Amino acid sequence: MSFLEIDNLSAFYGKAQALTDISITVQPGEIVAVVGPNGAGKSTLLDSIMGLVKTEGDIRLRGHSLVGRSSSEIVRSGVGYAPERFNLFPYMSVRDNLMVGAFTAREDIQSNLDIVHKLFPRLKEREGQETSTQSGGERQMVSFGRALMTSPELLLIDEPTIGLAPKICLEIAEVIRQLNSEYGLTVVITEQNANFALSLASRIYVLESGRMQTSGTEAELRNDKRLLDAYFGGH
């Protein structure tokens, strides 16, 4: 049984269909990436897993369907969501941003906070700072931290490198690897930066215009010249 199974998922914003017949499987302890250009439906896919948009089809976590469950139930079942860094609470301190994530895992607050501070010491140093005054990289750390405060087993990360300097992207990749290897988290990331995704994920799904174009392992996709030209800029 896969850890996360998505079968024939379609998603809708009102009458507009944003995803069509998407199927994805994620094994326990795996890092999976979903790549595609702007408007491909990457964020919608994560929002669908979180129960934030209207969907058809099935989403199962450890064999149990998430469809029809509220976002808070989905988070309590072990799914953490790190949205794009622009989706923080800008006029709140770093600590308060993290505490919003702590609602669903009240008994683990201190241990989760210790993990967040160990991974991102800068957040401890600047816990009183408003996130609106932070750099892009720091905000991304807060976004990760808030998701980790929910005690997740599956971490969904939406475009972690968007608008960030290459050096920061490398740091973020390292943190994701650490979360996966040291803390045993299964990770699903969405990315426009295909090279970042290829360097990190064991399997990659390619989305375009709300439809699945192809999928494969990092090795398979690296050797597919047509795909590289179309989606990865010919690398």
Add this chain to the structure above:
Amino acid sequence: MGLRWFHYVLWGGLIAGMFLLPQVVSNGTMRTMIFANYLAIFAISWDVLSGRTGYVSFGHPFLIGIGAYTTAILTKRFDVPVEISIPIAVVCTMIAGLLVLLPALRIRGSYFALVTLAFMELLYQLVQVIRPDLTGGTRGMSGIQTLTRGASNGYYLSTALMLSVAVSMWLLMKTRLGTALAAIGMNEESVRGSGLSSTRLKAFAFLTSAFIAGLGGAFYVHYLGSLAPRALFDINFLFTIIVAALLGGTSTIVGPMIGAFFMTFLLEYLRPVLPGAERYFVYGAIALLLYMYQPKGLVELVRTGVLRLRKGGVA
């Protein structure tokens, strides 16, 4: 919770100062302060709903009116003691708060503001035409039982009420629940993505806001001893509440208090110079200037002033 010793000292100092004030000020000033206290209660109530969650209400007098009318009718028409009528009024206002919540489950922004304005207008029209023998119709009600006699007693009661509301809300907002309420105002989608039920949080904010509005409305009508629908549902009254919260600083507790006192005394001191509605032009201009210079309100000006003084002192 982030509570520090100086928080208690500041609140203690404020409480002591406000209760010692009748020893040094005139009865006229005390009467002005009574109005400031009630305006502060209404502004805090508005801020819990609108300042925190971002659901801007243009119909707050609807909630205040429910509280005021319920206790006024119960005491005046049915001889219900105030100890019973006020809690009933508060419960009725909370039920009304849930009515306001319903549109908030589907809409926000200017649409929500307009719907709440319609609630206020609806109640204004209803109290005039439905059972005027109970509501007093267009003329309202007079001879309502008062709780205190004399300016100083009225001042002590309103001060105790305002400070109880302020301290309770301040403590509440220091909890994670308070943090989550503020988060809704900044990014409701992210709140849901963090596993929180935005519906439950909104319901809590609306009920809390209605509780304070009902409590304030009920005590206010028992202070005035009369009730005039035209004054209660007046657009100027509504804007005075909103501007007090904005001017003082939203998403804070001290902000609406400062805003309420500033507004009340400003309007009072302008009265001899500008006896008519022109006074509202002046406060509008002040609000505009302040909002352009410091959108976080007077509380932020005070905070930065204190920080500068402390830095200067250290240097």
